[in-house]
Amino acid sequence: MILTVTSHKGGVGKTISAIHLAAYLARRDGEGSTVMVDADPNGSALGWARRGKGRLPFEVVSSRDAGGVVRSFENVVVDTQGRPRGEGLRRLVEGCDLLVVPSTPDAMSTETIILMARDLRELGGRADYRVLLTMVKWYNRRAAQARKELNKRNIPLFAAQIRDRAAFPTAELRGVPVYELKGRGAREGWEDYEAVGREVSG
Numbered sequence: 752m753i754l755t756v757t758s759h760k761g762g763v764g765k766t767i768s769a770i771h772l773a774a775y776l777a778r779r780d781g782e783g784s785t786v787m788v789d790a791d792p793n794g795s796a797l798g799w800a801r802r803g804k805g806r807l808p809f810e811v812v813s814s815r816d817a818g819g820v821v822r823s824f825e826n827v828v829v830d831t832q833g834r835p836r837g838e839g840l841r842r843l844v845e846g847c848d849l850l851v852v853p854s855t856p857d858a859m860s861t862e863t864i865i866l867m868a869r870d871l872r873e874l875g876g877r878a879d880y881r882v883l884l885t886m887v888k889w890y891n892r893r894a895a896q897a898r899k900e901l902n903k904r905n906i907p908l909f910a911a912q913i914r915d916r917a918a919f920p921t922a923e924l925r926g927v928p929v930y931e932l933k934g935r936g937a938r939e940g941w942e943d944y945e946a947v948g949r950e951v952s953g
């Protein structure tokens with residue numbers, strides 16, 4: 752399966768989501784099953800892998816090197832820089848089984864998602880995509896509000912959502928998936944991505 756993580760907005764958890772979905776698929780299907788393609792020119796996933804010195808359960812390759820290797824993997828997860836439009840968006844959609852679109856539960860991100868959904872509709876309904884709410888804070892109801900707005904417009908959403916957890920930036924700093932860290936925040940952070948992984952599979 753090919754999953755592409757994209758959005759029209761930066762800093763919404765694309766790289767974090769790509770890393771943890773790839774980790775989920777790699778653990779489910781075993782060593783050598785999964786590869787991650789870093790299609791972000793900033794190379795954030797490649798940097799993550801470098802910092803962790805081999806502690807990710809999958810390989811990360813740059814999009815330049817992807818052509819030759821991806822066919823030999825069962826699962827491919829592509830992390831992008833974002834803001835795909837027109838032809839770029841069409842290529843992304845056609846190249847994958849599911850587009851995962853992270854979004855933070857604030858009004859600006861929700862507006863951006865509504866615009867992206869319109870772009871995707873213009874591609875003629877071929878786009879299989881789902882919005883993932885990320886960095887959800889326990890102390891407000893913005894996620895519920897964002898869900899309501901998106902549901903109203905028939906925009907597909909994952910039932911699972913990712914809570915805001917300090918463990919994620921720590922995992923990013925150390926170059927590991929969040930399940931390598933101790934503590935409740937890390938455990939719950941991983942459970943959130945496992946729930947998304949199950950929805951992707953099912």
Ligand SMILES: Nc1ncnc2c1ncn2[C@@H]1O[C@H](COP(=O)(O)OP(=O)(O)O)[C@@H](O)[C@H]1O
Pocket residue numbers: 760761762763764765766767768795885886887913914915916917919920921923
């Ligand atoms: N669920 C979360 N809880 C706390 N911090 C998060 C969470 N998801 C992402 N972050 C942090 O937010 C920042 C942006 O995330 P990132 O995945 O790099 O976004 P993008 O790839 O969309 O630019 C990073 O510093 C990351 O560690």
Ligand SMILES: [Mg+2]
Pocket residue numbers: 765766767791795831832
């Ligand atoms: Mg990124």
